[in-house]
Every structure is written in structure tokens, then in C-alpha cells.
Amino acid sequence: MGRVMSVQHENFFCSHDVVTSLLKAGVPANSKWGALILYMRSLSEYDFLSAEQKRQMQALVMGVVRDGDFSEKKFKEIVRSKEQILYQPWNKKLEETFRETVVLIEHVRSQNLLRTKEVRDLRETTISTVTDQNALEDIVLGIKAAFEKVLTHMEQDTRDLVEMSYTDSLTKLSNRRAFDRYYQTTLVEYMVTGNPMSLMFLDIDHFKDFNDSYGHRIGDQALVTVASKLTGYAQKYGTVPNRSFFPARFGGEEFVVVLPGVGLGEAAEDAENLRTIIEDYNFIIRDHNGQVLQKGIKITVSIGVAELKKDWADEAGARLLDEADKAMYRAKGRGRNRVCTMNER
Structure with missing residues (x-):
């Protein structure tokens, strides 16, 4: 047997x-x-x-x-494990969406309290203006100024809510919703022009073990650290014409970077630079009072890189994501803390 x-x-x-x-x-x-x-x-x-x-x-x-x-017991166990594997990405998305929703609700609640106070102030201003001013023109100007102040704040509230709905509340990077919007728009443009466009998938190595060892609060700090390195690296592209570096949190410990105008070779170089920058960073664990508990901890990432191909036609968006995703898992399979491209098999 x-x-x-x-x-x-x-x-x-x-x-x-x-x-x-x-x-x-x-x-x-x-x-x-x-x-x-x-x-x-x-x-x-x-x-x-x-x-x-x-x-x-x-x-x-x-x-x-x-x-x-x-056995029957084992059968039920395997079915549960199978479902966990299948629903794993969706559970991550639900958790992220729930956290973002909680933040938005809290923001709306606090803003509503502020605006309620301002409306009360507006009422008092209107009453006092009408009571104290004799000239009709002064009354109108006073009431108009008070209304404009409230309207300005409400318009800013709307802009803030729109911005928050496209921002990951933890890392302050663009969230999955913002990525989807940017990705689809950019994809159409580059499929039409034929200019190069690449994409990176980054995944923090052994993130579950990191959380288990240090706790979820420290795990969140690791996510913020990686996000800050992506944001800092994006400045390299700030003055480069016809090229962009769009980082976003894809979900969980995964990040994605869209690179319009960048071919596979240069994107792989950028990925290697990022990998090195993240690996060289000395991660420090502090308590709630800011005291250093542990330092010199290393965070590493595995990165997959792929380039858009025109012959992918209608499947281009999904194909580019899939090729970068596969390359990233090849990097993990080959020992982690490395970069793999779509051309490596």
C-alpha cells in the first residue's frame, strides 16, 4: 500500500x-x-x-x-477546510469593507454633530442679525455669510467622504475600490495606444506568523510600513512624463502597483529596488507609550511583475492581474523575499 x-x-x-x-x-x-x-x-x-x-x-x-x-467526522472537516480556501479572498474583502464602513460611519456621525451645531449657530446668527441690524442690506449680507459658511463646510464634507471611500483607512493608500476604478480606466487607454503598462503584486512574507508572534496591532504597523515605502517610492515617478506609479492595498497583506508607461524590464528593476528598501528597513515595535520593546525586526516581501499584452484583447485586465499574481506565488515558492516576472517559469 x-x-x-x-x-x-x-x-x-x-x-x-x-x-x-x-x-x-x-x-x-x-x-x-x-x-x-x-x-x-x-x-x-x-x-x-x-x-x-x-x-x-x-x-x-x-x-x-x-x-x-x-470517516464522517473527517468528511465534515475537509468540507469546512475546502470552503475556507474558496471563500478566503471574499472574507478578506468583507473584513476590509466592514472596517472602511465603520470608519465612514464614525466620520459621518462626527460631521453631523458639527453641522448640527453650525445650523443652531446659523439660527442664532439669523435671529440676532434681524434683531440688531436696522438696514435691510446689512441683514441680508449677514444671513448670506452665515449660510455660505455652512454650505462650504457641507461641500467639504462631501469631498471628504468621497476621498475616504477610495482610501484604505489603515495604510492611507488607495483601496481596492480606487484601484479598480483607476485600473479599468488606465487599461483601456493603454490597450488603445499600445504603450507599455506593467503591474506588480506584493505580498508580505509570513504575515500570519508575524501576527501570531507580535499581535495584530504590530501586524497593522507592518502594513503601514510597507505602504509608506510604496508611497515614498512613488515620488520617483512624480516628475517623469508619461509614466506613473499607482500603489494600492489590494486586501489583507497584499499590495498592487499599476505602472502605466513602464515595460517589464524597468518594472522588475523597480520591484527589486522596493524589495531591497523594505528588507533594509529596521522595524521597531513600540508600546502604547512609544517605548521601544524590540527593534531590528525584518519585513520582507515577495513580488510578482507582469506586462500588458495587446493580444490578450477582452481578457487583458484579468490576465494581467493573474500573470502578476502567479509570478508573485512563484517568488514565494522559490524561497520568498524575491522578485519573479511573468516570463520566468
Whole structure:
């Protein structure tokens, strides 16, 4: 049986006779286990899963075959694990959206309190102006000035809300909503002109372990640190014509950078520069009073880089993201803290 299992580990995902392979691996015939395993195996063929999700799903299937535990309890456990893998990105997006919504609600609440006070002041100003002033022109000017003050503040509130809805509340980078808007607009332009356009995917290495070791508050500080390095690097492009550097928080510990006007080679150089800048930074952990608790901690990132191809046509947007995502996971698979491009296999 041991030899059969080792053969299965090599050929399970490429065999032409999957059902026979399942039986040889000990999966009970005519059971729901076979259907579940075949379903999980088929998911690796679909593009809606990231490279990491496919890797996790494959590891889950291979774990089932290796352990040989086909009990009802194990079945329920595997189904839960499968759902966690599938819904992982959506859960991250929901968490980010919830946090942004809470911030927006708090902002609206505080602004409403301010405006309520200003409306009360407006009422008092109107009454006192009418009561104290004799000239009609002075009364009108006084009331008009008071109304304009309130209107100006309300217009600023609207601008602030729009800005906040496109800003990640933690890192102050553009959020996923802002990225989607910018990405789609820029993509159309560069598909038409044929000018180069590249994209980076960055992921903080071992971020879960970082959170587990130091706590989520320190994990948030790590996210802010990486975001600040992206913002600082963006200044390099501030005066370069026909080129841009648009960083955004994609979700969780992932960041994305759109590079209009930049080809793959230069984008890879920028990615390597960023990787080095982040690695060289000495991350310091402080307590709530600002006292240093620990210093010299290193944060590293894995980066994938891809360039837009005109022959991708209608699939260009999804394809560019997917190629950068795959390249990033190749970087992780090759040891992390490195840059991989779409051309590397």
C-alpha cells in the first residue's frame, strides 16, 4: 500500500484514469468521498482561484489520500477546510469593507454633530442679525455669510467622504475600490495606444506568523510600513512624463502597483529596488507609550511583475492581474523575499 500511495502522490493530479487512482488510493467506492475529491481536484482548472488557493486545495486533497481517514467526522472537516480556501479572498474583502464602513460611519456621525451645531449657530446668527441690524442690506449680507459658511463646510464634507471611500483607512493608500476604478480606466487607454503598462503584486512574507508572534496591532504597523515605502517610492515617478506609479492595498497583506508607461524590464528593476528598501528597513515595535520593546525586526516581501499584452484583447485586465499574481506565488515558492516576472517559469 505504501508504494501505491507514493505513486499516487506523483500521478494523482495528472492521471487519465482518476477514478481508478482513487480506488487504488483506498477511497471507498460509490461514496461521497469520491465526488468530493473529484470536485476539489477539478477546481485547480478554474481561473477564479489564485495560485495559492490552488496550491492549498491540492495539498488538502493529497492530505486526504495520504491519511486514508474516510470517516464522517473527517468528511465534515475537509468540507469546512475546502470552503475556507474558496471563500478566503471574499472574507478578506468583507473584513476590509466592514472596517472602511465603520470608519465612514464614525466620520459621518462626527460631521453631523458639527453641522448640527453650525445650523443652531446659523439660527442664532439669523435671529440676532434681524434683531440688531436696522438696514435691510446689512441683514441680508449677514444671513448670506452665515449660510455660505455652512454650505462650504457641507461641500467639504462631501469631498471628504468621497476621498475616504477610495482610501484604505489603515495604510492611507488607495483601496481596492480606487484601484479598480483607476485600473479599468488606465487599461483601456493603454490597450488603445499600445504603450507599455506593467503591474506588480506584493505580498508580505509570513504575515500570519508575524501576527501570531507580535499581535495584530504590530501586524497593522507592518502594513503601514510597507505602504509608506510604496508611497515614498512613488515620488520617483512624480516628475517623469508619461509614466506613473499607482500603489494600492489590494486586501489583507497584499499590495498592487499599476505602472502605466513602464515595460517589464524597468518594472522588475523597480520591484527589486522596493524589495531591497523594505528588507533594509529596521522595524521597531513600540508600546502604547512609544517605548521601544524590540527593534531590528525584518519585513520582507515577495513580488510578482507582469506586462500588458495587446493580444490578450477582452481578457487583458484579468490576465494581467493573474500573470502578476502567479509570478508573485512563484517568488514565494522559490524561497520568498524575491522578485519573479511573468516570463520566468
